Amino acid sequence: MKTAxxxxxxxxxxxxxxxxxxxxxxxxAGLKGAKLLIHGGGRHxxxxxxxxxxxxxxxxxxRITDAAMLEVAVMSYAGLSNKKIVSQLQKQGVNAVGLTxxxxxxxxxxxxxxxxxxxxFAGDIIxxxxxxxxxxxxxxxxxxxxxxxxxxxxxxxxxNADTIAxxxxxxxxxxxxxxxxxxxxxxxxxxxxxxxxxVISRLTKEETExxxxxxxxxxxxxxxxHNGFDALNNGVKEVIISNVATxxxxxxxxxxxx
Amino acid sequence: MKTAxxxxxxxxxxxxxxxxxxxxxxxxAGLKGAKLLIHGGGRHxxxxxxxxxxxxxxxxxxRITDAAMLEVAVMSYAGLSNKKIVSQLQKQGVNAVGLTxxxxxxxxxxxxxxxxxxxxFAGDIIxxxxxxxxxxxxxxxxxxxxxxxxxxxxxxxxxNADTIAxxxxxxxxxxxxxxxxxxxxxxxxxxxxxxxxxVISRLTKEETExxxxxxxxxxxxxxxxHNGFDALNNGVKEVIISNVATxxxxxxxxxxxx
Numbered sequence: 001m002k003t004a005x006x007x008x009x010x011x012x013x014x015x016x017x018x019x020x021x022x023x024x025x026x027x028x029a030g031l032k033g034a035k036l037l038i039h040g041g042g043r044h045x046x047x048x049x050x051x052x053x054x055x056x057x058x059x060x061x062x063r064i065t066d067a068a069m070l071e072v073a074v075m076s077y078a079g080l081s082n083k084k085i086v087s088q089l090q091k092q093g094v095n096a097v098g099l100t101x102x103x104x105x106x107x108x109x110x111x112x113x114x115x116x117x118x119x120x121f122a123g124d125i126i127x128x129x130x131x132x133x134x135x136x137x138x139x140x141x142x143x144x145x146x147x148x149x150x151x152x153x154x155x156x157x158x159x160n161a162d163t164i165a166x167x168x169x170x171x172x173x174x175x176x177x178x179x180x181x182x183x184x185x186x187x188x189x190x191x192x193x194x195x196x197x198x199v200i201s202r203l204t205k206e207e208t209e210x211x212x213x214x215x216x217x218x219x220x221x222x223x224x225x226h227n228g229f230d231a232l233n234n235g236v237k238e239v240i241i242s243n244v245a246t247x248x249x250x251x252x253x254x255x256x257x258x
Numbered sequence: 259m260k261t262a263x264x265x266x267x268x269x270x271x272x273x274x275x276x277x278x279x280x281x282x283x284x285x286x287a288g289l290k291g292a293k294l295l296i297h298g299g300g301r302h303x304x305x306x307x308x309x310x311x312x313x314x315x316x317x318x319x320x321r322i323t324d325a326a327m328l329e330v331a332v333m334s335y336a337g338l339s340n341k342k343i344v345s346q347l348q349k350q351g352v353n354a355v356g357l358t359x360x361x362x363x364x365x366x367x368x369x370x371x372x373x374x375x376x377x378x379f380a381g382d383i384i385x386x387x388x389x390x391x392x393x394x395x396x397x398x399x400x401x402x403x404x405x406x407x408x409x410x411x412x413x414x415x416x417x418n419a420d421t422i423a424x425x426x427x428x429x430x431x432x433x434x435x436x437x438x439x440x441x442x443x444x445x446x447x448x449x450x451x452x453x454x455x456x457v458i459s460r461l462t463k464e465e466t467e468x469x470x471x472x473x474x475x476x477x478x479x480x481x482x483x484h485n486g487f488d489a490l491n492n493g494v495k496e497v498i499i500s501n502v503a504t505x506x507x508x509x510x511x512x513x514x515x516x
Binding site: 048051052053071074075076077078079080082083084086087088090091095096097098099100102103104105131132135136139141148150152153154155156 | 306309310311329332333334335336337338340341342344345346348349353354355356357358360361362363389390393394397399406408410411412413414
């Protein structure tokens with residue numbers, strides 16, 4: 001039997017809310033056994049870019065990471081957010097070690113090929129190398145990974161944190177029984193964004209497609225669910241989408257992908 | 259006999275000069291055996307602060323790290339500089355892992371007590387915990403440490419990189435034969451700042467005091483030498499002050515503390 005490993009992905013909204021973040025980190029600190037945290041960035045990077053006079057570039061509603069915006073993302077995610085999380089976890093007695101995908105070459109990516117749109121320094125993952133995670137985890141260090149990767153040719157890249165979480169969970173599932181937990185502000189996947197109590201408790205890929213077509217599942221959830229099912233179908237034991245309450249109470253509402 | 263460990267401290271001037279930095283990192287990549295890099299920050303943080311409308315606060319010629327300046331330092335040192343160095347080293351085939359003192363709780367510091375001057379979020383080192391360095395080094399990862407520490411109570415702190423280098427060298431010398439190499443823009447300690455070829459090849463603590471009193475050694479060198487002799491007197495095998503040439507040619511001019 002493999003050792004259990006909890007992988008917690010903390011959304012950007014929570015990272016940028018000091019009180020909510022503290023609550024999540026305290027709950028994470030309480031999790032027994034091997035664990036790994038992955039965090040997004042979000043509003044702080046946008047605010048920093050604005051302060052620096054860098055205007056976000058959007059094409060078809062997708063953000064473009066130009067060179068200036070990449071530097072902002074690295075400073076915000078790998079600098080401020082990652083080190084705040086690490087120092088808060090250290091305070092809670094968790095021996096956290098902050099990482100980007102460049103550290104220990106743990107996430108190799110490739111700059112997204114230019115087809116219709118040039119996404120700039122957006123990185124598509126080509127390989128997760130688990131050596132640094134395993135080496136740290138075995139010695140009771142807790143990896144804290146942010147949404148920056150690299151191409152192993154000196155170029156840092158910006159990669160979606162939900163995708164990183166799924167890919168890391170898949171790679172780690174070769175050696176561990178992995179529970180991947182997407183922690184965000186809602187109790188789970190909702191049938192009505194205005195009714196936070198209407199949580200879908202168990203969700204199949206087929207139901208997801210039907211709900212999406214019917215406009216019941218919010219568009220913003222679709223990539224997260226795509227990543228979640230991808231993880232589930234590639235060796236991850238359990239994928240949960242919920243909020244911090246689930247970490248504290250096993251009976252709290254949540255969405256489990258099945 | 260202990261294993262050899264090279265600790266290279268790279269000064270802020272070099273970190274901020276892309277070509278000089280690449281040269282240093284290529285030379286560092288060529289060093290055989292266990293190694294660890296420590297880097298300062300410098301001009302990028304000052305420029306970033308200026309762009310953000312934060313004016314550096316100075317008291318008696320010493321920089322004060324207020325809350326805004328600390329965030330800038332964390333973003334610049336732990337974010338941009340550290341991750342640029344890590345990704346460049348990865349390109350050179352060095353399996354680098356970037357760290358602050360908060361990561362793996364490797365450098366615990368205390369906010370400098372307020373006596374005459376309140377230095378703000380300046381951290382004085384109270385303990386170096388070598389566990390994360392040893393754990394990484396044994397598995398051929400190369401730690402890359404920047405000048406940010408923490409108080410293990412959730413507060414990040416700004417600490418002088420030369421002091422970090424000396425303290426880490428001392429702590430690692432219990433298990434390794436450590437060579438501490440302060441790499442900066444000059445070939446060594448000079449008897450005349452305008453004559454870069456006048457390198458003092460061997461320097462004792464007594465000579466340093468005499469040269470300093472006589473105004474021969476530049477004031478800016480004094481803290482570095484103080485840190486260097488501190489390391490030498492506390493178990494570090496060799497302390498060298500020089501530039502990148504020494505890494506490439508054992509016969510290049512350098513200052514060795516004796």
